[in-house]
Amino acid sequence: MLKQIEGSRAVAEAIGLCRPEVICAYPITPQTHIVEGLSELVREGVIENCEYINVESEFAALSVAIGASAAGARSYTATSSQGLLFMAEAVYNAAGLGLPIVMTLGNRAIGAPINIWNDHSDSMAMRDSGWIQLHAENNQEALDLHILAFRLAEEVSCPVMVNVDGFILTHAYERVDLPRQEQVDAFLPPYEPVQVLDLADPVSIGAMVGPDAFAEVRYLAHYKQLMALERIPVLSADFREKFGRESGGLFHSYRCDDAEVVVIALGSVNGTIKDVIDEMRSGGYKIGSISITSFRPFPLVALREVLSRARKLVVVEKNLAVGLGGILSSNIRMALRGLVQPVHTVIAGLGGRPITMKSLAEVFHKAFKNELEDTHYLDLDWNAINRELDRSRAARRSGPIAENILRDLGGIEKRA
Amino acid sequence: MEEMPREQQVKFYQKGTYTVGNRLVNAKSRAVQSSITRNNSLTSGHRACQGCGEALGARYAIDAAMRACNNRVMAVNATGCLEVFTTPYPETSWQIPWLHSLFGNAAAVATGVAAATRVKGKPEIRIIAQGGDGGTTDIGFGCLSGMFERNDDVLYICYDNEGYMNTGVQRSSATPPTARTATTPAVGKEPGNVFGTGKNLPRIAMAHGIPYVATASVAALHDLEAKVTKAMSFRGARYIHIQVPCPLGWGSSPASTINVARLSVKCGLFPLFEAERGEVTSSVPIRNPIPVIDFLRTQRRFAHLMKGGEENERKIAKLQAIADENIRRYNLVRKEV
Ligand SMILES: Cc1ncc(C[n+]2csc(CCOP(=O)(O)OP(=O)(O)O)c2C)c(N)n1
Ligand code: SF4
Ligand SMILES: [Mg+2]
Numbered sequence: 001m002l003k004q005i006e007g008s009r010a011v012a013e014a015i016g017l018c019r020p021e022v023i024c025a026y027p028i029t030p031q032t033h034i035v036e037g038l039s040e041l042v043r044e045g046v047i048e049n050c051e052y053i054n055v056e057s058e059f060a061a062l063s064v065a066i067g068a069s070a071a072g073a074r075s076y077t078a079t080s081s082q083g084l085l086f087m088a089e090a091v092y093n094a095a096g097l098g099l100p101i102v103m104t105l106g107n108r109a110i111g112a113p114i115n116i117w118n119d120h121s122d123s124m125a126m127r128d129s130g131w132i133q134l135h136a137e138n139n140q141e142a143l144d145l146h147i148l149a150f151r152l153a154e155e156v157s158c159p160v161m162v163n164v165d166g167f168i169l170t171h172a173y174e175r176v177d178l179p180r181q182e183q184v185d186a187f188l189p190p191y192e193p194v195q196v197l198d199l200a201d202p203v204s205i206g207a208m209v210g211p212d213a214f215a216e217v218r219y220l221a222h223y224k225q226l227m228a229l230e231r232i233p234v235l236s237a238d239f240r241e242k243f244g245r246e247s248g249g250l251f252h253s254y255r256c257d258d259a260e261v262v263v264i265a266l267g268s269v270n271g272t273i274k275d276v277i278d279e280m281r282s283g284g285y286k287i288g289s290i291s292i293t294s295f296r297p298f299p300l301v302a303l304r305e306v307l308s309r310a311r312k313l314v315v316v317e318k319n320l321a322v323g324l325g326g327i328l329s330s331n332i333r334m335a336l337r338g339l340v341q342p343v344h345t346v347i348a349g350l351g352g353r354p355i356t357m358k359s360l361a362e363v364f365h366k367a368f369k370n371e372l373e374d375t376h377y378l379d380l381d382w383n384a385i386n387r388e389l390d391r392s393r394a395a396r397r398s399g400p401i402a403e404n405i406l407r408d409l410g411g412i413e414k415r416a
Numbered sequence: 417m418e419e420m421p422r423e424q425q426v427k428f429y430q431k432g433t434y435t436v437g438n439r440l441v442n443a444k445s446r447a448v449q450s451s452i453t454r455n456n457s458l459t460s461g462h463r464a465c466q467g468c469g470e471a472l473g474a475r476y477a478i479d480a481a482m483r484a485c486n487n488r489v490m491a492v493n494a495t496g497c498l499e500v501f502t503t504p505y506p507e508t509s510w511q512i513p514w515l516h517s518l519f520g521n522a523a524a525v526a527t528g529v530a531a532a533t534r535v536k537g538k539p540e541i542r543i544i545a546q547g548g549d550g551g552t553t554d555i556g557f558g559c560l561s562g563m564f565e566r567n568d569d570v571l572y573i574c575y576d577n578e579g580y581m582n583t584g585v586q587r588s589s590a591t592p593p594t595a596r597t598a599t600t601p602a603v604g605k606e607p608g609n610v611f612g613t614g615k616n617l618p619r620i621a622m623a624h625g626i627p628y629v630a631t632a633s634v635a636a637l638h639d640l641e642a643k644v645t646k647a648m649s650f651r652g653a654r655y656i657h658i659q660v661p662c663p664l665g666w667g668s669s670p671a672s673t674i675n676v677a678r679l680s681v682k683c684g685l686f687p688l689f690e691a692e693r694g695e696v697t698s699s700v701p702i703r704n705p706i707p708v709i710d711f712l713r714t715q716r717r718f719a720h721l722m723k724g725g726e727e728n729e730r731k732i733a734k735l736q737a738i739a740d741e742n743i744r745r746y747n748l749v750r751k752e753v
Binding site for chain 2: 056
């Protein structure tokens with residue numbers, strides 16, 4: 001059914017169609033509308049046979065999901081940013097225990113300075129936790145990925161985090177196609193846990209493991225992700241067959257066949273990137289893009305095959321690994337190891353800074369002219385940075401950085 | 417309801433002792449522990465230290481719970497000695513479904529297990545969360561308070577050995593004043609743990625207005641079993657705080673664990689009581705109260721207090737005052753009836 005609804009609502013309704021049995025949540029912007037929607041759907045009885053538990057923290061939210069999942073219930077939670085970090089210990093634990101929990105992450109920056117807007121610092125902080133991490137490009141995909149996520153999670157017995165860009169997707173009203181319950185039921189069988197708390201067959205779950213076996217257990221977690229790498233295309237094909245549309249997969253490539261420059265990114269910014277590509281293509285530039293859906297597991301081999309055909313790669317990423325640069329670009333370099341193509345990092349959209357077509361086009365043109373730096377910071381205000389650097393050189397106690405910059409930009413006065 | 421095939425025959429090597437629950441008295445008055453068909457939920461072969469009060473307390477409590485609800489119990493365990501000594505991979509001492517997630521989330525995980533059993537249409541399965549005093553009063557306190565406040569259908573049992581024992585005996589908010597731990601060493605101006613700190617979790621639990629709160633001791637087996645049995649007769653959030661001496665951390669003789677626990681109760685430092693919906697409903701009277709020094713003397717963690725001098729006298733008096741206050745508050749010393 002076609003509906004013009006908010007992204008968060010679309011996600012909530014998709015979760016409902018997946019017949020969750022335990023939902024636990026703690027509010028944080030921009031995830032709130034999702035869990036509000038779900039509490040309404042549970043209370044109205046639209047989602048049947050489901051416990052909705054309001055907890056006191058994200059740490060508890062995921063912990064409740066861990067208990068419920070270990071006891072055989074299909075479990076879901078959602079968070080963003082600070083909330084993901086607050087539950088960090090449980091994030092690793094859920095993966096270590098192999099519990100197929102699905103979590104929506106409404107991607108948001110991490111403070112300080114506190115910031116509610118979108119970037120990917122949150123999901124990146126948990127990238128090695130053992131969770132499968134999928135990124136949605138638009139609201140339709142956000143909806144679809146959740147249905148895929150439960151199937152994938154339960155097949156490989158591994159938790160899945162569905163990344164949905166905060167505000168840009170969670171709060172955008174778009175037309176989405178909501179599947180019918182029978183369609184989802186035909187795609188997603190009931191949850192059959194591989195290990196469960198059961199009176200008839202009492203097991204101890206979560207034992208202490210020493211040096212004699214820990215490495216093997218960790219390798220098996222890695223192996224699980226490699227299995228997911230194989231299952232994602234298969235399940236996505238099945239999804240296409242049952243729902244009649246393309247969603248998921250390891251990545252989507254756009255006009256890459258003859259592309260000299262290929263742009264790579266995660267999530268919603270791919271829409272903007274495609275628009276720029278279309279414009280540049282009409283100007284004769286051979287440019288294409290890859291929108292990565294599966295960041296963990298990272299499709300090293302499949303990406304290498306596509307990317308090795310290009311002359312140059314430009315990675316647009318919404319995170320900054322301070323002290324290193326870009327995380328996605330490091331991963332791309334890993335996919336291309338031994339090859340000569342340069343991989344450029346473009347750090348963009350931090351803390352919700354708009355990524356405009358104009359700025360992207362400038363960067364891509366620079367790439368064609370061989371003028372793009374190794375690491376480019378999109379639309380950074382160098383004046384503000386230099387003023388602050390001067391200030392801190394002049395006086396050791398030069399004041400709080402964030403406030404200084406805001407004052408320089410006139411932000412504080414404007415708001416006062 | 418079908419009987420779960422969980423019971424096993426226990427071999428008793430003792431001829432009859434208080435610790436196995438008075439097998440010498442008439443059948444009705446015997447403890448679950450004295451029965452050869454007791455569950456042994458936490459069975460032998462684990463790696464606790466000799467004389468570990470926590471190992472005893474956990475078996476007593478879980479066996480009683482199993483007996484009280486027809487063997488339909490699942491347990492969630494916080495990180496700590498109990499978790500570590502019972503489940504060194506690939507071994508386990510647990511005869512019941514058992515889940516360990518993290519140090520600070522046992523209450524929340526148990527909430528999740530309870531929710532799952534409800535949606536699965538199996539409300540007859542009862543959920544117990546358990547942890548040490550650190551996992552309960554400190555790092556797990558947020559999750560525990562949330563579980564209480566929502567009145568989730570979980571019995572939480574705290575095995576209080578008054579310190580972080582698994583990591584080598586550091587101070588927790590349940591460590592008593594003056595006690596020596598690795599982070600409150602018996603040196604400097606105020607040796608041992610300081611006065612005026614710590615928290616009383618049973619009273620905090622009561623403040624949540626939950627259906628049932630009780631304290632218990634491994635030295636009072638019948639009382640402990642009765643409280644666990646009673647707790648299982650309620651639905652909603654319940655809390656039992658069991659004092660479990662730790663020979664290693666307390667510096668007491670492994671052979672005297674029960675005696676040390678008994679002295680702690682008899683001096684008034686560890687009052688035994690029950691509360692329902694925030695009101696104290698009963699307490700176990702002390703027949704012949706002993707001075708706190710008789711309890712303190714049994715443990716090396718208080719050895720620095722025994723060196724004499726005015727300052728030490730003053731501290732022992734302050735500890736005595738705490739015991740006296742408990743005796744007054746819970747009406748522990750009663751006129752003969
Ligand atoms: C988040 C976290 N912090 C610290 C630890 C280390 N740790 C493990 S067990 C433990 C002490 C447990 O003390 P308590 O809960 O009182 O149980 P006990 O061992 O005394 O029975 C500590 C500090 C941990 N495992 N996880
Ligand atoms: S350190 Fe204490 S609590 Fe831990 S096993 Fe030994 S006696 Fe028991
Ligand atoms: Mg302890």
